[in-house]
Amino acid sequence: MILVVNAGSSSVKYQLVDLDGPIRLKEGKIERIGEPGSDVPDHEAALLRVAEDVSMDSADLTAIGHRVVHGGPLFTGPVLITDDVVKQIEEAVPLAPLHNPSNLAGIEVTRRLRPDLPQVAVFDTAFHSMIPPAARTYAIDREVAERFGVRRYGFHGTSTAYVSRAAAALVGKPGTANVIVLHLGNGASASAVSAGRCVDTSMGMTPLEGLVMGTRSGDLDPAIIFHLIRGGMTPDEVESMLIHRSGLLGLCGDNDMRTVMERVESGDEEAALAYNVYSHRLRKYIGAYCAVLGRVDVIAFTGGVGENSALVRRNVLTGLEPMGIRLDPLRNVSVKGARLVSADDSAVAVAVVPTDEELEIARETSEVLARTKSE
Known part of the structure; x- marks a missing residue:
């Protein structure tokens, strides 16, 4: 079984998936994290609720997959999360200041809760990393573009990968x-x-x-x-x-x-x-x-x-x-x-x-x- 975690700035969506089916064994969403009047003060509290709902300590759980919005220029596919990967995701925060910090919060908490489990980062930008240079390059000073990481990265890549494959099968x-x-x-x-x-x-x-x-x-x-x-x-x-x-x-x-x-x-x-x-x-x-x-x-x-x-x-x-x-x-x-x-x-x-x-x-x-x- 794989636990999928999508940690947003004020919400956490999650699913427990058995790929042999594929079957969704559990799914849910915790909202209003850290907002006034909410009983969920932070991402740690939210992930503790997730852990209880999906029995995160179960021996049947084999891995945790995380949605990460921006992988910057380095990540062209999903990767096993290590301390170095976390650092590189942090370096991409200026490119996605509304998303990557909450993605990192989800990663930090689940790694602490289940340090024995392999955890994987799946990037929204990865599917688009194959875009050819003519389409990904902006016509600005090249030195400036390279210094600031200015290029087309694209988003919704995880959805696009799934939908394009399913549509091709339909026809x-x-x-x-x-x-x-x-x-x-x-x-x-x-x-x-x-x-x-x-x-x-x-x-x-x-x-x-x-x-x-x-x-x-x-x-x-x-x-x-x-x-x-x-x-x-x-x-x-x-x-x-x-x-x-x-x-x-x-x-x-x-x-x-x-x-x-x-x-x-x-x-x-x-x-x-x-x-x-x-x-x-x-x-x-x-x-x-x-x-x-x-x-x-x-x-x-x-x-x-x-x-x-x-x-x-x-x-x-x-x-x-x-x-x-x-x-x-x-x-x-x-x-x-x-x-x-x-x-x-x-x-x-x-x-x-x-x-x-x-x-x-x-x-x-x-x-x-x-x-x-x-x-």
Whole structure:
């Protein structure tokens, strides 16, 4: 059995997975860690609750797999956690200040609770480490870029790896399919995957670049930042605004797509503009990645919005029929698991694939253990 731990800044999600099934034996989420009025003061208290729920002292537990958001330039795959690995994850904190510290807190506590168990770090950025230089390099002074680690890292990699593989299997082309993965939730990204290798992704050095998201701006002219600072905002204020008060929230005051769509249907002009900006950006990335890949076998929707909003899928893909993309209206509104929702005569398949990051983390953790034993 493998325990998967996803420690966020104020929450811990966890699953106990038996890969022989695969079967989820336990799963849960502890929220509001360290918040006023919460009875969970810190990550140690949260992990102690997890330990009790999953019987962390059980002899049947073979390993613990941790989600780590940013692996920096060093980690191109999952690794066995050592003191040196912890130090290198700490060095990547400036690249993910909102995520890596909480990931490290989860690692520190579980290593203390079960020092006898192998523990593995699975990085969101690792799947994107194979992106070719032309796609990962920003056109700025090379010496500056190297000194500050400026390059495209990409995120949602664990989800993208799982979904691209599942989508390729759905169309009968495991290991060979060209897939566009659209991970649409409060955070959102698009990725182009060719034969199992990521060749481009919309998020960049940080998760701020790319698609319009719930509270994040996505792509914008960098000169806007200088303009705002010269106008009196501090760099911290600009950063906070772009991360926490932009995207759908900044445009219409709501970051929940369900609420935005309800407002659109009621004739709300602000919500309609926000939705149109969101859809336009997403459609533009689909077109760009069709060009990057040359041939697209399947477009896969995942994440809370991607999996559950038939309306978003329909609106975004409408008009792309000349590119060989045709939805089947009835299939698109079905609610069964992983499925094709494209028409039979669509040259490009369209799939809905519920993501399973925890299962992917467990699988990659198991692979690391097997590789370690064989060395």
